[in-house]
Amino acid sequence: MRGVGLFEFGGPEVLRMVDLPETHAAAGEVRIRVCASTVNPTDTYLRKGARAEALRNVSPPYIPGMDVAGVVDEIGEGTATDLAVGDAVMAMVVNSGSHGGYRESIVLSADSLVRAPAGATLIEAATLPMNGLTARQSLDQLALRPGQTLAVTGAAGCYGGYVVQLAKADGLVVIADASSADEALVRSLGADVVVPRGDDIAAQIRKVAPQGVDGLADGSFQSGLAVGAVRNGGGFASVRGWGGDERGIVFHRTSVRDYNHRADLLDRLRRQVEDGLVTLRVAATFPPEQAAEAHRRLEAKGTRGRLVLVWTNP
Numbered sequence: 001m002r003g004v005g006l007f008e009f010g011g012p013e014v015l016r017m018v019d020l021p022e023t024h025a026a027a028g029e030v031r032i033r034v035c036a037s038t039v040n041p042t043d044t045y046l047r048k049g050a051r052a053e054a055l056r057n058v059s060p061p062y063i064p065g066m067d068v069a070g071v072v073d074e075i076g077e078g079t080a081t082d083l084a085v086g087d088a089v090m091a092m093v094v095n096s097g098s099h100g101g102y103r104e105s106i107v108l109s110a111d112s113l114v115r116a117p118a119g120a121t122l123i124e125a126a127t128l129p130m131n132g133l134t135a136r137q138s139l140d141q142l143a144l145r146p147g148q149t150l151a152v153t154g155a156a157g158c159y160g161g162y163v164v165q166l167a168k169a170d171g172l173v174v175i176a177d178a179s180s181a182d183e184a185l186v187r188s189l190g191a192d193v194v195v196p197r198g199d200d201i202a203a204q205i206r207k208v209a210p211q212g213v214d215g216l217a218d219g220s221f222q223s224g225l226a227v228g229a230v231r232n233g234g235g236f237a238s239v240r241g242w243g244g245d246e247r248g249i250v251f252h253r254t255s256v257r258d259y260n261h262r263a264d265l266l267d268r269l270r271r272q273v274e275d276g277l278v279t280l281r282v283a284a285t286f287p288p289e290q291a292a293e294a295h296r297r298l299e300a301k302g303t304r305g306r307l308v309l310v311w312t313n314p
């Protein structure tokens with residue numbers, strides 16, 4: 001069984017095709033024949049050694065990848081699920097060691113996968129689970145009421161784009177950043193106001209929200225440059241857990257691993273795609289043999305939509 005993995009940390013060139021033992025679904029588990037595996041920024045951090053300490057006692061190959069879409073091909077005996085062999089599904093993968101999304105077959109807990117959205121290809125479906133759940137988590141943490149104002153940085157990105165769309169579906173007023181090249185895209189996602197991205201993001205947001213916004217989701221990880229946009233006592237959601245003691249602001253660490261096993265939330269995202277509230281964006285596809293090229297492209301910045309490794313043509 002093929003996967004893409006690494007034996008030592010480093011540049012994109014450390015990614016290589018690896019042979020992995022076949023696995024089977026036990027009770028409570030489902031096996032997916034993977035069609036599509038997305039390439040996310042976190043995969044590049046893993047590749048570069050960001051989790052080297054945590055993996056110290058784990059034997060390589062390390063398999064990156066945090067979401068997949070494919071077809072159910074085995075259900076563990078006695079597993080409670082309404083899925084059947086042959087169903088098209090998508091899932092977030094909380095990767096660890098050789099359990100990662102870059103593999104052509106993966107066994108997952110039945111409570112972490114759901115049907116793929118009707119009308120979407122499996123390649124498109126693969127782009128939803130991890131970043132959609134992360135966006136959902138940031139919004140849940142901020143817990144704003146309809147009519148309150150949310151600012152989103154990195155709004156043209158995968159996480160930021162989902163935050164914008166889910167926030168609009170929650171009834172929030174959304175101020176989002178964009179370069180001039182991305183302005184039309186971010187508007188099309190539903191942002192009420194688009195401000196220029198940059199190091200002066202806090203001042204740009206204050207120009208349109210002088211009292212400060214009720215919450216901010218910081219997809220571009222601008223942290224101290226962005227926090228000035230938040231009103232006293234507002235909320236700040238950081239994808240990397242940044243925060244301090246400032247003006248009564250409540251800082252939230254968004255960590256999507258906390259939303260593992262939340263098929264209920266993922267299924268709601270599926271319905272929001274089917275209802276046209278959430279858009280799936282694919283930038284490009286690559287055969288698994290070209291995973292290194294996909295990493296190079298992601299690290300070159302400017303990708304809009306997700307890069308996807310395709311194992312089988314759906």
Ligand SMILES: NC(=O)c1ccc[n+]([C@@H]2O[C@H](COP(=O)([O-])OP(=O)(O)OC[C@H]3O[C@@H](n4cnc5c(N)ncnc54)[C@H](OP(=O)(O)O)[C@@H]3O)[C@@H](O)[C@H]2O)c1
Nearest residue numbers: 041134154156157158159160197220239254255256301302
């Ligand atoms: N903690 C978690 O559970 C979790 C889960 C998902 C994602 N994340 C993290 O969330 C972040 C965003 O992920 P993503 O998939 O949305 O990445 P992405 O698709 O690359 O989007 C990031 C966006 O931010 C923009 N950006 C980067 N630096 C900027 C700056 N200094 N000023 C303004 N805009 C800037 C990027 O523009 P350019 O392309 O032009 O640079 C891009 O539009 C990543 O750090 C990722 O690791 C964390």
